[in-house]
Amino acid sequence: MDLFAPDRKLREALEDLACAKRHYGQAMAKKLHLRRDALRAAESLADFWPPKKKPERVHELMGDLKGIFSIDLKQPYRLLFKPIEVVAQPTHTEREQTSPDSGVGTATSKQTHELSAQEKASDDELKRWKAIKTVELLRIEDTHD
Secondary structure, X not given: OEEEOOOHHHHHHHHOHHHHHHHHOHHHHHHHHHHHHHHHHXXXXXXXXXXXXXXXXXXXXXXXXXXXXXXXXXXXXXXXXXXXXXXXXXXXXXXXXXXXXXXXXXXXXXXXXXXXXXXXXXXXXXXXXXXXXXXXXXXXXXXXX
């Protein structure tokens, strides 16, 4: 993936291990460079699928930080980033047109449809992650504060 870091301090820490050690300490600097290397080596964000898979535990944040992703560094800190290029997602209408639900059936078929809807949502999310090939590295933060 392509990585961009507009913040000068973060960019310098990502480019120079000695600088990272000065700013964040040895353990954090090592993790920061490991994660940078993993992100650079990835073809897309989908290389970290499924979400929260160890060791990186990449996942999209919620609430005020929706649309921002995090990757674990030294606990409790995470490197936050956002996608720069994302392919447009199908609209709700397009999803309804491809839905197999006929509105008729037994409880078993309803459960199957619900499972299919969950699988479809997961497939859509995976496609979105596959489309993310460029990210902007934002900051290092403890998102649980």
